[in-house]
Amino acid sequence: MRTVITILAFVIAYLPAQSQNNAIDRFFSAYENNENFTVVFVSPKMFEMVAKATNDSKNSDIKELVKDIRGLKILSTKKDPLKYYNEASKKIPLNEYEVLMTVKDKGDNVKFLTKGSGDIVDELLLLVGGSDDFVLMSFVGKLDLNKISKLANKLDIQGSEHLDKLKDKK
Amino acid sequence: MKSIFTLLLFAAMGLTSHVQSQRCIKQLFKDIKKEGYSFAITAPAWLVKAGINAAADHNSLEKDKDIWLSLKDKIKGVRFLINDKSNDKQQDIMKQFAQNAVNENLELYASFTEGKDRVQLFVEEKKDKIKNLLFLINGDNENIIFHIKTDVSLSEFESKSFSFQKNKKQS
Numbered sequence: 001m002r003t004v005i006t007i008l009a010f011v012i013a014y015l016p017a018q019s020q021n022n023a024i025d026r027f028f029s030a031y032e033n034n035e036n037f038t039v040v041f042v043s044p045k046m047f048e049m050v051a052k053a054t055n056d057s058k059n060s061d062i063k064e065l066v067k068d069i070r071g072l073k074i075l076s077t078k079k080d081p082l083k084y085y086n087e088a089s090k091k092i093p094l095n096e097y098e099v100l101m102t103v104k105d106k107g108d109n110v111k112f113l114t115k116g117s118g119d120i121v122d123e124l125l126l127l128v129g130g131s132d133d134f135v136l137m138s139f140v141g142k143l144d145l146n147k148i149s150k151l152a153n154k155l156d157i158q159g160s161e162h163l164d165k166l167k168d169k170k
Numbered sequence: 171m172k173s174i175f176t177l178l179l180f181a182a183m184g185l186t187s188h189v190q191s192q193r194c195i196k197q198l199f200k201d202i203k204k205e206g207y208s209f210a211i212t213a214p215a216w217l218v219k220a221g222i223n224a225a226a227d228h229n230s231l232e233k234d235k236d237i238w239l240s241l242k243d244k245i246k247g248v249r250f251l252i253n254d255k256s257n258d259k260q261q262d263i264m265k266q267f268a269q270n271a272v273n274e275n276l277e278l279y280a281s282f283t284e285g286k287d288r289v290q291l292f293v294e295e296k297k298d299k300i301k302n303l304l305f306l307i308n309g310d311n312e313n314i315i316f317h318i319k320t321d322v323s324l325s326e327f328e329s330k331s332f333s334f335q336k337n338k339k340q341s
Binding site: 052 | 277280286293295324
């Protein structure tokens with residue numbers, strides 16, 4: 001009986017974490033086949049391959065960063081961006097994430113949210129909503145917040161330029 | 171005797187799963203071609219090798235020449251298909267393949283979708299070796315499939331990049 005209760009306790013403790021990730025995945029799934037959206041997915045294996053293939057000394061810091069990224073998902077649109085920003089703000093369990101930084105930049109609302117403590121986090125969410133764009137970007141892995149801003153210019157994907165603002169975090 | 175038999179059985183299962191993904195990629199090309207007009211090229215290993223040698227001789231590969239020459243023996247074949255007036259059946263075949271690819275030992279490594287255009291990269295990896303690289307590109311009414319059959323190991327690829335870089339620094 002005691003074993004059953006212990007097992008149940010572990011399952012119940014694990015469930016909330018799962019439901020957060022499912023809420024984000026559900027949000028992505030809801031729009032990934034919508035033609036108004038740009039959707040990017042990069043798997044952990046792809047990052048492993050890129051990290052192994054990058055041996056140029058000029059990009060050694062990128063290699064160090066990329067090897068610890070376990071996944072990337074991006075959802076963006078130019079159609080009704082504020083509507084999707086508000087929808088994402090409500091649906092994503094923002095109370096389970098720590099707000100790292102919020103920025104208002106030329107009419108864009110930019111939110112950085114993290115899961116994990118210190119400068120190395122397990123997940124980084126970037127949520128952007130303004131008059132022109134909506135972007136939801138999710139990085140998963142062992143992410144060094146001090147280095148991830150370097151990806152801002154390297155990714156060349158809509159919304160990734162906002163990562164540069166992480167340099168200004170205190 | 172029993173352990174040898176068990177070992178052989180596991181080896182056969184491993185081989186079957188690899189052969190399965192080869193067969194399903196071949197079937198994809200066949201199905202697409204069957205349903206409408208498409209232009210397809212298949213280049214076996216010897217032709218790919220000859221092409222890389224020719225490009226190297228004519229200095230077309232520039233700074234990546236050493237890497238390509240070291241990889242030429244690892245590329246077992248290349249297949250390419252394009253149809254620029256694809257019909258609904260061909261589009262459905264591509265979509266179904268992409269949805270079921272994971273059942274055929276092909277893992278989705280990356281995808282990019284913008285509007286009606288989608289680019290997907292599938293990879294079959296076995297024991298640190300890349301066996302199949304498959305690019306699926308879907309447009310509004312066009313499809314492109316690019317398949318590379320290889321025997322490149324990731325650690326080998328890394329060491330070749332490193333040695334190339336080391337040589338470059340020394341010269």
